Amino acid sequence: EGLTAFFDDESYAQSFGVPHHALDIPTAHGSFIYAPADGVVQNVVFDPTSTKYAYILIAHRKGVMTLYGHISATAVSAGDYVTRGQIVGFTGGSPGAIGAGVRTTGPHLHFEVWQDGVRVDPLKYLPLDELSLEDIPAEYMSQVQAALEGQIKELQEELARTDKDRQV
Numbered sequence: 316e317g318l319t320a321f322f323d324d325e326s327y328a329q330s331f332g333v334p335h336h337a338l339d340i341p342t343a344h345g346s347f348i349y350a351p352a353d354g355v356v357q358n359v360v361f362d363p364t365s366t367k368y369a370y371i372l373i374a375h376r377k378g379v380m381t382l383y384g385h386i387s388a389t390a391v392s393a394g395d396y397v398t399r400g401q402i403v404g405f406t407g408g409s410p411g412a413i414g415a416g417v418r419t420t421g422p423h424l425h426f427e428v429w430q431d432g433v434r435v436d437p438l439k440y441l442p443l444d445e446l447s448l449e450d451i452p453a454e455y456m457s458q459v460q461a462a463l464e465g466q467i468k469e470l471q472e473e474l475a476r477t478d479k480d481r482q483v
Contacts, residue, residue: 319423322436331418336434337384337427344422346406348383350397352376361389361404361414368416370425371404373397378432379440384425386414 320327320339327335354375361369370384371391387407397403407414408423428437 319421322434322438333418337382337425338437340424340426342406342422342424344407344409344412345387346424347402348386348404348406348424350399350401350403351381352379352399354381354397356391356393356395356397356403359389359391359393361386363388363413366411366413366415368418369407369414373403378430380429382425382427382429384427385416385419385423387412388414 319341320335320337322336322338324335327339348371350373352375354373356371357374357380358372359370361371368384369386369389370382371386371389372380372382374380383404383406385406385408386404387409388405389403390405391397391401391403406422406424408419408421408425409415410419410421426437428435428440
């Protein structure tokens with residue numbers, strides 16, 4: 316549960332000596348990876364006989380690309396058109412496993428988002444309500460607060476309509 320590494324996570328850079336331009340999402344080895352939106356598979360780097368780092372890169376609309384790393388198997392090939400919700404591959408990341416690469420400490424999905432050729436924080440594209448409050452970086456708390464305030468307002472409006480309907 317939660318995230319084990321964030322975008323430009325300082326502790327990751329300290330541990331591994333390289334920047335981390337992605338999110339690491341812990342999940343069971345072999346879990347489905349679904350396309351988040353329609354797109355075209357740009358690249359698949361995967362060798363079913365190798366423990367070298369493997370990934371799938373998908374190009375979406377408006378200059379957005381998503382990358383899924385440490386994959387243990389793939390369900391697509393470069394050039395394939397994929398639709399939102401389609402299974403594109405399977406997670407990996409278990410040390411020494413097919414597609415894991417050398418910088419992994421356990422099963423997870425390495426998830427990158429690119430905007431116009433530049434890696435950007437994936438949390439800007441994901442619903443923050445999927446995360447526990449402890450997992451959300453401080454810079455996103457105002458966004459979470461605004462979303463919660465919006466939900467409260469909707470509930471208050473719904474209650475007001477219900478009360479009005481009862482009075483009629």
